[in-house]
Amino acid sequence: MNIMRRTVLAVADNARVAGFFRSSRLARKLVSRFVAGETVETALAAAKDLDARNITTTLDLLGENVSTAGEAAAAVESYTAILRAMRAANLEPNISVKLTMLGLDFGAEIARANAAAILDVAREVGGFVRIDMEGSAYTAVTMEVFEALHAAWPDEAGIVIQSYLRRAEADVRRAIELGARVRLVKGAYAEPESVAFTSRLEVDEQFARLARLLLDEGHYPAIATHDLDLVRATIEHAQRYRIASERFEFQMLYGVRRDLQDRLVTDGYRMRVYVPYGTEWYPYFTRRIAERPANALFVVRQLWD
Numbered sequence: 190m191n192i193m194r195r196t197v198l199a200v201a202d203n204a205r206v207a208g209f210f211r212s213s214r215l216a217r218k219l220v221s222r223f224v225a226g227e228t229v230e231t232a233l234a235a236a237k238d239l240d241a242r243n244i245t246t247t248l249d250l251l252g253e254n255v256s257t258a259g260e261a262a263a264a265v266e267s268y269t270a271i272l273r274a275m276r277a278a279n280l281e282p283n284i285s286v287k288l289t290m291l292g293l294d295f296g297a298e299i300a301r302a303n304a305a306a307i308l309d310v311a312r313e314v315g316g317f318v319r320i321d322m323e324g325s326a327y328t329a330v331t332m333e334v335f336e337a338l339h340a341a342w343p344d345e346a347g348i349v350i351q352s353y354l355r356r357a358e359a360d361v362r363r364a365i366e367l368g369a370r371v372r373l374v375k376g377a378y379a380e381p382e383s384v385a386f387t388s389r390l391e392v393d394e395q396f397a398r399l400a401r402l403l404l405d406e407g408h409y410p411a412i413a414t415h416d417l418d419l420v421r422a423t424i425e426h427a428q429r430y431r432i433a434s435e436r437f438e439f440q441m442l443y444g445v446r447r448d449l450q451d452r453l454v455t456d457g458y459r460m461r462v463y464v465p466y467g468t469e470w471y472p473y474f475t476r477r478i479a480e481r482p483a484n485a486l487f488v489v490r491q492l493w494d
């Protein structure tokens with residue numbers, strides 16, 4: 190699985206491949222499966238559709254590793270506007286942000302200050318801001334910035350922890366100590382063996398173990414996976430230890446396992462869907478292709494024709 194992910198992510202960096210995705214109509218169709226649209230309006234429409242299915246949303250304005258402070262400031266503007274727009278549309282204001290979109294490459298302080306500006310508005314509208322977790326070069330600094338933010342906005346700021354990382358358990362324990370909301374995911378980047386488990390078994394085992402820890406001791410954790418075995422294990426643990434379904438939520442990605450999303454809602458569980466939108470969809474899209482062989486094969490067939 191890891192070799193496959195590495196290969197797809199490496200190929201995706203190729204300019205010809207990128208050009209194909211930006212121009213081909215068929216490729217755009219595949220993109221639209223994972224990305225709600227390019228505008229705020231399309232994102233809000235997707236959130237409304239989910240709301241009608243009793244599913245909450247976290248909106249993600251696509252973009253990462255901005256190259257100027259101006260771009261980071263523009264992201265702050267967009268994010269504060271979308272928080273207000275969600276409130277105005279009667280949706281729970283909830284967004285996911287990447288610190289590299291807020292200027293982390295220019296220094297932790299810039300990213301922290303930009304995130305703080307967003308969190309101020311989140312508090313004003315009764316919203317929530319999840320700091321997404323990026324590649325391992327950013328893990329330590331993201332955790333540090335998050336701790337500083339969480340100290341000032343304990344109810345509005347949450348973090349993501351990736352079970353493929355060897356350090357994940359220590360981070361989960363720290364988050365529990367802080368009383369911080371954690372979204373547990375497997376992890377989507379190509380990482381070296383020195384920092385991450387590379388076998389599926391180890392990643393899944395650590396996910397299951399940390400999910401149990403978060404259910405037992407965490408603060409409203411989000412179990413974010415489409416892996417049916419892990420979803421089932423979560424439910425079994427919650428039932429066995431009488432952990433009420435209101436004390437945690439499942440999360441899935443827009444366009445992935447819609448059937449499972451609906452089934453969990455029918456069974457009385459909370460479900461939130463991560464809805465990405467915007468023009469900078471290419472890196473997000475390639476990570477979605479990289480994590481599933483069937484998606485990659487589909488793409489290769491299109492390239493061949």
Ligand SMILES: Cc1cc2nc3c(=O)[nH]c(=O)nc-3n(C[C@H](O)[C@H](O)[C@H](O)COP(=O)(O)OP(=O)(O)OC[C@H]3O[C@@H](n4cnc5c(N)ncnc54)[C@H](O)[C@@H]3O)c2cc1C
Pocket residue numbers: 320321322323349351374375376377378413414415416417440441442445446462463476477478480481484
């Ligand atoms: C709400 C949410 C937020 C996330 N935030 C982050 C983050 O901040 N940082 C980060 O590194 N990662 C993040 N991820 C991605 C995560 O790390 C995984 O890469 C992704 O969820 C796939 O892993 P999985 O747990 O679904 O298990 P997998 O074992 O990869 O997949 C299990 C099953 O789910 C289905 N599936 C999974 N992915 C796809 C796909 N792309 N297309 C079609 N079917 C699919 C397939 O049926 C597959 O067999 C997030 C995921 C979710 C759900």
